Structures are given as C-alpha cells and as structure tokens.
C-alpha cells in the first residue's frame with residue numbers, strides 16, 4: 001500500500017497498537033533523526049511504548065540535541081506492533097541489527113525520496129514534502145498529538161536541515177507554516193541554529209582548508225561542475241572525524257557559474273560522492289547511475305574505484321548531464 005491510503009493505514013495501525021520501534025537510515029541526518037524522534041515522542045504522548053533506535057547514531061551536534069537523548073543503543077527485545085522507518089527509500093541504508101521479520105509487525109515507511117529501491121508493507125511517500133519531518137507532523141496531527149516544545153524541536157530540526165534553513169528549492173508554504181506553528185509552541189530557531197551550526201571543533205576548519213585547495217572547475221558557466229576532494233590523508237593530518245566534512249560540498253555548489261558541486265571522499269574501499277545542484281540539474285539521476293540516490297538537488301553514491309578512476313567516471317557523468325538542456329527550471 002502506498003501514498004495517502006498508506007497514511008490512513010499507518011494511522012489505524014498506530015492507533016490500535018501498543019509497542020513500536022521508530023528508526024531511520026543509518027548515520028541519520030537532521031531530517032532522519034528529527035522525524036523519527038518526533039514520531040517516537042508523539043507515540044509516547046499517547047501512552048504507547050515507542051523506542052527510537054538507529055544504526056550508527058548521529059555524530060556531534062545532532063546527538064547532543066535534547067530531543068535525541070532517549071535514542072536507544074540497540075533495538076529492544078520482543079515483538080512490535082509495527083516498525084516505522086523514516087526518511088529512507090532504500091532498504092540497504094537502514095542497517096543492522098534490524099529486528100527479524102517475525103518481531104517487526106508491519107514495516108511502515110515515511111519518506112520523501114524518489115526511491116530507487118522501495119521497501120516496506122506500508123509506504124507513505126511524498127517526494128514533494130520538504131522533509132520527512134513534515135510527514136511525521138501530518139501523522140501526529142491525524143493521531144491527535146499536540147505539538148509540544150520537545151516534539152516541535154525535533155520537527156524543526158528536520159525542516160531546517162533538509163531545507164538548508166529554509167533556503168533550498170524544496171522550501172514551500174507547508175514547511176514555512178509548520179515552522180511558524182512550531183515557534184509558537186516554544187521552539188527557538190536561534191538556539192537550534194547555534195547548537196547545530198556554531199559548535200564546530202577547530203579541526204573541522206583545518207580539514208576544510210585542505211579540501212578547498214583541491215577545487216577543480218569543469219565545463220562552461222552557468223552550468224559548470226565544481227569538484228572537491230577529501231582524502232584519508234587529509235583526515236589523518238587534520239585530526240578531524242569524517243562526519244565533520246558534512247556540508248563541505250556546499251562550498252562547491254555556492255560558486256558563481258556552477259550548477260553542480262561534488263565532494264569526492266576517499267574511503268577504505270572506494271569513494272563516497274556527495275552531489276548538490278542549484279536545481280537545474282537532477283543529481284539524483286546521476287547518483288542512480290552509480291547505484292546511489294537522493295533528491296533532485298541533493299544526492300549521493302559510492303564508487304568502488306580508486307580515487308583517480310572514480311573522479312574520472314564521475315566527471316564524465318557530470319559533464320554529460322550538464323551538457324543536456326535543463327528541464328523543469330529551478331526546483
């Protein structure tokens with residue numbers, strides 16, 4: 001079951017059940033973490049047992065947010081009436097140790113990715129939603145849960161992270177109206193912004209300096225590609241953790257004349273690529289060519305190749321996509 005009918009089914013499932021597991025894609029970003037915590041906290045307000053657990057919990061600032069403090073280290077024993085998976089369109093991204101099928105009950109997915117590998121018994125997928133946090137808010141509204149400050153902060157975090165603090169093309173009226181409502185319920189955007197953006201360790205800046213020196217520009221303005229590279233040696237020299245490079249790709253995208261920014265990160269068994277466009281190039285389609293996925297303006301993939309070969313393959317795909325005339329305009 002998919003779409004709006006799936007939401008009806010998920011509402012019925014949650015209303016009738018007692019014990020739930022809420023999760024998201026492994027190593028969650030702000031939307032994955034915020035949406036799953038909002039749902040879990042909301043179900044708890046209804047007197048239900050709802051455990052929030054995720055493979056590879058978020059690093060640093062996200063994990064320190066108050067609404068994330070009840071994140072479990074492992075999925076609890078016993079059977080669930082349902083498992084609710086957030087912000088994930090690919091089963092391989094959920095991670096282990098996922099409870100065995102005989103314990104999960106129906107697996108319900110709340111997601112806004114244009115999924116390459118859909119999974120789940122009930123799929124509430126809305127690619128037009130700015131964040132999965134929007135879908136959690138809709139679910140909680142249907143269940144009659146009042147949005148308090150704690151749930152509100154989780155949903156606001158989801159909105160802020162996926163819209164780039166309400167700047168990206170997915171920022172719509174529903175996201176803004178929901179954010180306004182959350183502020184009325186006690187969420188302080190400035191406090192969240194400080195916690196998420198202004199608690200950075202100095203090593204991050206050292207790493208950023210190294211990465212920015214690798215800048216390469218290819219193609220013709222206004223549809224150029226900007227490539228940044230992060231090597232394992234840079235990580236070792238800077239003393240920074242890999243996740244501290246989150247967001248570096250935006251420096252590439254932000255350049256004048258550039259349509260797509262890419263960060264190519266060297267890993268033990270290949271590279272990880274982050275792609276960001278200004279909306280005039282579908283980077284999810286490029287990522288899918290390498291078995292990855294994401295959104296039109298933000299996507300990622302992994303290439304099991306040495307750095308130089310991976311860069312070459314990626315650049316060829318990027319230049320091909322950028323040579324094609326833009327469709328659909330800025331989105």
Ligand SMILES: [Mn+2]
Nearest residue numbers: 031087132162
């Ligand atoms: Mn998301």
